[in-house]
Amino acid sequence: MTELHLTLRRHVLAQDAGGHVVWQQALSERALSADRVAIVICDMWDRHWSRGAAERVDAMAPRVDAIVRSAREMGVHIIHAPSDTLAFYDTTPARARAQAAPVVDPPGELAIQAPPLPIDDSDEGSDTGETETAWVWTRQHPAIEIDHDLDAITDDGREVVNLLELWQVEQVLLMGVHTNMCILNRSFGIKQMVRWGVPIALVRDLTDTMYNPARSPYVDHDEGTRLVIGYIERYWCPTILSKDLLAQERV
Numbered sequence: 001m002t003e004l005h006l007t008l009r010r011h012v013l014a015q016d017a018g019g020h021v022v023w024q025q026a027l028s029e030r031a032l033s034a035d036r037v038a039i040v041i042c043d044m045w046d047r048h049w050s051r052g053a054a055e056r057v058d059a060m061a062p063r064v065d066a067i068v069r070s071a072r073e074m075g076v077h078i079i080h081a082p083s084d085t086l087a088f089y090d091t092t093p094a095r096a097r098a099q100a101a102p103v104v105d106p107p108g109e110l111a112i113q114a115p116p117l118p119i120d121d122s123d124e125g126s127d128t129g130e131t132e133t134a135w136v137w138t139r140q141h142p143a144i145e146i147d148h149d150l151d152a153i154t155d156d157g158r159e160v161v162n163l164l165e166l167w168q169v170e171q172v173l174l175m176g177v178h179t180n181m182c183i184l185n186r187s188f189g190i191k192q193m194v195r196w197g198v199p200i201a202l203v204r205d206l207t208d209t210m211y212n213p214a215r216s217p218y219v220d221h222d223e224g225t226r227l228v229i230g231y232i233e234r235y236w237c238p239t240i241l242s243k244d245l246l247a248q249e250r251v
Contacts, residue, residue, distance in 0.1 A: 043186075044140055079151070103158075118231050201237055
């Protein structure tokens, strides 16, 4: 079985040489068998009401697919979580696999609080002028393959926990969109998994925010995404780069 070597990045408060309180990057290495890892793909939909968001997902989807294919070949478990579209997959083996996993009680909730986000997304975050939201997605982005012999499909955090227990997963990796909304707040998202004590990390180069540069802090879109990733690294969980999931030497 392949061994994965993950470089986990967090930011922690420390003191510099002059005794000043500063945020410092902290790296840690984790090696574990690929079959003890699960990837959750969050809300990579086929369509979006924001043209800018849809364009970035279109650009990201082939890379997500390539990384997922590599990880799957090494033995990593794949959970597709295209929220609000499960009717499309109702009769598929991958959906049935999530439903059939034995039910377990999630761990007790940890009381964790965090400061507000570093960006203003109160206008829903479109950078291409749309102001009205709409439910236009129907399925996961077609560029991301679902292997119905191996993968699972769900948008329910409790079903995710059931699968993690069934597969004896020791590390969850989350990729997809949107970092400041669904990635953090879905029932299978970072906040809930952290509160349940599930080890989770964000794949920081395979995510995107809903952020309009016309809103505070008035930075460009990519910088808005970096700010949210930094917020997650400080207050919620580590991040990794997708290259950690490319095929490595078998041991």
